[in-house]
Amino acid sequence: MTPVRQLGVADIAIIASIAYLIHLIIKRRRATKSISTPLKGPPSKSRIFGVTQDPQFFTDSGALYEEWGAKYGSVYTIPMILGRKKTVLLDPKAISNFYVKETSVYVGTPFSKKFIARIFGKGLLWAEGESHRRQRKALTPAFSNAALRRLTAVFYDSAYKLKTHWDNQLENHPDGDVIEVQDWMNHVALDSIGIAGFSHDFGSLDGKPSSVVHAFESLGTAPSTTFGRILFLLSFVFPWLFYVPTERTNKLLELRKSMTQIANEMLAKSRRAGEDNSIIGLLIKAENSHEKGEGELHMTAEEVEAQNVLLLAGYETTSISLTWALIELSKSPAKQDLLRKELLETKGGQDAGWDDLMTSDKSPYLDAVVHEVLRLHPPLAETTRVATEDDVLPLSAPITTKDGREVMSLSIAKGTTVSSPISCMNRSELVWGKRAKEFIPERWMERAPGTQEAEAEVIPASAKEIQGYRHLLTFSDGPRTCLGKNFALSEFKAVLSVLIKNYRFEFPEGPETKIELARGVLPRPKVEGAVGPKIPLRVRRVEED
Numbered sequence: 001m002t003p004v005r006q007l008g009v010a011d012i013a014i015i016a017s018i019a020y021l022i023h024l025i026i027k028r029r030r031a032t033k034s035i036s037t038p039l040k041g042p043p044s045k046s047r048i049f050g051v052t053q054d055p056q057f058f059t060d061s062g063a064l065y066e067e068w069g070a071k072y073g074s075v076y077t078i079p080m081i082l083g084r085k086k087t088v089l090l091d092p093k094a095i096s097n098f099y100v101k102e103t104s105v106y107v108g109t110p111f112s113k114k115f116i117a118r119i120f121g122k123g124l125l126w127a128e129g130e131s132h133r134r135q136r137k138a139l140t141p142a143f144s145n146a147a148l149r150r151l152t153a154v155f156y157d158s159a160y161k162l163k164t165h166w167d168n169q170l171e172n173h174p175d176g177d178v179i180e181v182q183d184w185m186n187h188v189a190l191d192s193i194g195i196a197g198f199s200h201d202f203g204s205l206d207g208k209p210s211s212v213v214h215a216f217e218s219l220g221t222a223p224s225t226t227f228g229r230i231l232f233l234l235s236f237v238f239p240w241l242f243y244v245p246t247e248r249t250n251k252l253l254e255l256r257k258s259m260t261q262i263a264n265e266m267l268a269k270s271r272r273a274g275e276d277n278s279i280i281g282l283l284i285k286a287e288n289s290h291e292k293g294e295g296e297l298h299m300t301a302e303e304v305e306a307q308n309v310l311l312l313a314g315y316e317t318t319s320i321s322l323t324w325a326l327i328e329l330s331k332s333p334a335k336q337d338l339l340r341k342e343l344l345e346t347k348g349g350q351d352a353g354w355d356d357l358m359t360s361d362k363s364p365y366l367d368a369v370v371h372e373v374l375r376l377h378p379p380l381a382e383t384t385r386v387a388t389e390d391d392v393l394p395l396s397a398p399i400t401t402k403d404g405r406e407v408m409s410l411s412i413a414k415g416t417t418v419s420s421p422i423s424c425m426n427r428s429e430l431v432w433g434k435r436a437k438e439f440i441p442e443r444w445m446e447r448a449p450g451t452q453e454a455e456a457e458v459i460p461a462s463a464k465e466i467q468g469y470r471h472l473l474t475f476s477d478g479p480r481t482c483l484g485k486n487f488a489l490s491e492f493k494a495v496l497s498v499l500i501k502n503y504r505f506e507f508p509e510g511p512e513t514k515i516e517l518a519r520g521v522l523p524r525p526k527v528e529g530a531v532g533p534k535i536p537l538r539v540r541r542v543e544e545d
């Protein structure tokens with residue numbers, strides 16, 4: 001017999017986990033069997049991993065969810081790791097009711113809670129219920145229109161800093177030069193959130209090395225071992241396995257260390273300087289509100305420090321979206337030209353102010369391109385939650401249960417994992433029509449670009465059933481809907497318009513260049529086969545034409 005001594009701590013942890021799991025499964029099955037609506041769904045591919053072993057599950061789950069939807073209906077169940085199940089909602093009414101009940105009935109999974117608490121701390125993204133409501137209320141003024149209007153200049157400053165660097169590089173290259181654009185979008189997004197949110201200039205556009213960027217980037221290139229992958233999957237069931245050191249968790253901890261260090265420095269500076277209106281200023285105000293008798297908004301020092309998660313929220317998502325915009329526009333040169341024409345003709349090519357950026361009237365094609373990118377490439381692919389109590393979700397259309405009954409509502413037992421598959425709903429042909437997978441900004445416009453004629457591609461009635469900002473789930477919905485949506489939209493539009501007015505973008509190997517997803521904190525695009533999340537584009541100055 002192999003002596004126990006030869007097993008590593010991690011092996012013992014896994015064995016113990018499996019035994020504990022069997023106990024839990026039996027307990028859960030007994031508790032929940034009778035309450036949940038029995039649902040159809042794909043068979044398990046593996047007793048241990050369920051459907052999660054399919055590599056597509058972690059790269060393009062949206063397409064898989066859509067395929068299963070076509071086979072099993074608008075609500076189904078999928079087998080996950082170690083016999084766990086997940087209920088997937090493709091029904092618009094069920095989805096909007098699910099989001100409305102976020103932070104009360106539906107809360108973060110034990111895995112995501114552990115992950116967020118360990119990497120970022122117990123801030124807004126971690127909180128539920130009353131604590132979430134209180135933290136969100138304290139932060140909301142930082143995202144008001146009045147506050148954001150002042151920030152437009154920050155976004156333009158970042159975009160023009162980038163322009164100075166690119167102009168220098170391109171000075172002796174009339175035919176343009178190849179530039180790795182994803183890195184630059186990271187720099188723009190990081191410096192912008194640093195200044196706008198925390199009154200801190202990371203200086204990454206000026207080449208200042210940042211431990212935060214380094215930590216984020218190294219996550220995107222970390223080769224994960226089989227052991228690491230298995231542990232990662234198991235930690236969905238046994239969140240405490242997240243504490244077993246692997247290459248990836250070590251890198252995540254490095255990220256936490258750098259973020260905490262920077263956030264603490266910023267906080268200390270801000271506490272010394274007194275009140276300011278940036279996010280960090282409001283946090284400090286909330287921290288001190290007890291003393292002023294405004295206890296309702298009070299945040300503990302731990303909560304204040306945990307809001308460094310805003311760095312992640314404001315940095316990763318926006319830089320990924322800007323990168324996707326450059327990819328889509330390089331794949332469709334005619335659409336890139338249309339956008340440039342509109343931007344150069346609007347107000348004589350002047351940069352738009354906040355009010356013009358926030359409407360679709362002034363630059364309808366810019367607005368359309370931005371929303372089409374957000375539709376096709378939502379940085380967060382799904383919302384997964386656990387029901388804290390038995391619940392009933394109404395459905396837009398009846399479904400046939402596993403036992404052949406037709407039902408108009410869905411019973412969810414306490415403890416059930418439920419998912420709203422954002423990328424699937426945003427790209428589903430059933431929802432968005434036959435050309436759902438194509439990049440067609442025109443679908444967002446009433447008139448065909450540059451004409452008075454009605455646009456042929458329109459948003460179908462099936463998409464209009466989706467509640468949420470512009471029928472997209474990209475910013476989620478309900479009490480947890482993205483607090484930084486308008487921050488993100490104005491930054492996205494301001495930066496993209498400066499780039500497109502000044503440069504032409506194309507893939508060195510042509511518009512058919514294949515793009516795949518690299519694993520980072522969030523999935524990032526990369527040229528197929530490239531090491532790390534790299535998007536090298538040929539960039540040419542517009543004035544060279």
Ligand code: HEM
Pocket residue numbers: 124125136193197310313314315317318321378379380383473474475476479480481482483484485487488
């Ligand atoms: C294209 C850019 C962005 C997208 C697609 C996006 C998307 C999302 C999504 C889907 C959520 C819900 C997450 C969840 O429930 O687990 C969220 C939450 C959040 N986002 Fe964004 N986001 C973007 C940019 C930003 C920016 C720039 C900021 C801040 C400067 C920000 C701040 C937040 C915050 C604070 C939350 C937490 C809200 C809560 O829990 O109540 N986001 N975002």
